[in-house]
Amino acid sequence: MNKKILLVEDDKFLRELIAKKLKSAEYEVIEATDGESAVVKAKELKPDLILLDLILPGIDGFGILAKIKEDAAIKKTPVIILSNLSQQDEIDRALKLGATDFLIKAHFVPGEIIEKIRKILT
Numbered sequence: 431m432n433k434k435i436l437l438v439e440d441d442k443f444l445r446e447l448i449a450k451k452l453k454s455a456e457y458e459v460i461e462a463t464d465g466e467s468a469v470v471k472a473k474e475l476k477p478d479l480i481l482l483d484l485i486l487p488g489i490d491g492f493g494i495l496a497k498i499k500e501d502a503a504i505k506k507t508p509v510i511i512l513s514n515l516s517q518q519d520e521i522d523r524a525l526k527l528g529a530t531d532f533l534i535k536a537h538f539v540p541g542e543i544i545e546k547i548r549k550i551l552t
Contacts, residue, residue: 451540465489
């Protein structure tokens with residue numbers, strides 16, 4: 431069975447690009463474009479991994495991460511932050527909240543994101 435990845439990204443172009451790459455790598459992709467729907471989908475669908483942007487409409491990525499880590503059913507789900515925020519204090523805050531990894535969008539191409547996901551899910 432294919433692993434499920436919840437992709438939380440409000441930028442349509444980037445979301446479609448990453449979703450396409452994930453699907454071609456045989457992952458099932460669930461998409462969310464804002465914080466509220468991301469939390470609902472994470473709780474209902476229990477993905478194997480969450481790719482999470484930080485700057486989102488509604489609840490931001492930090493808020494989503496906190497909600498995921500408070501929920502016993504999904505708190506062990508690995509979360510990779512994928513953001514343009516690159517200040518060390520933002521990275522530290524995400525990792526303290528329980529993120530598995532922090533990728534700066536500008537530094538990674540979709541293929542490298544897939545490699546990170548593979549390492550975490552194996």
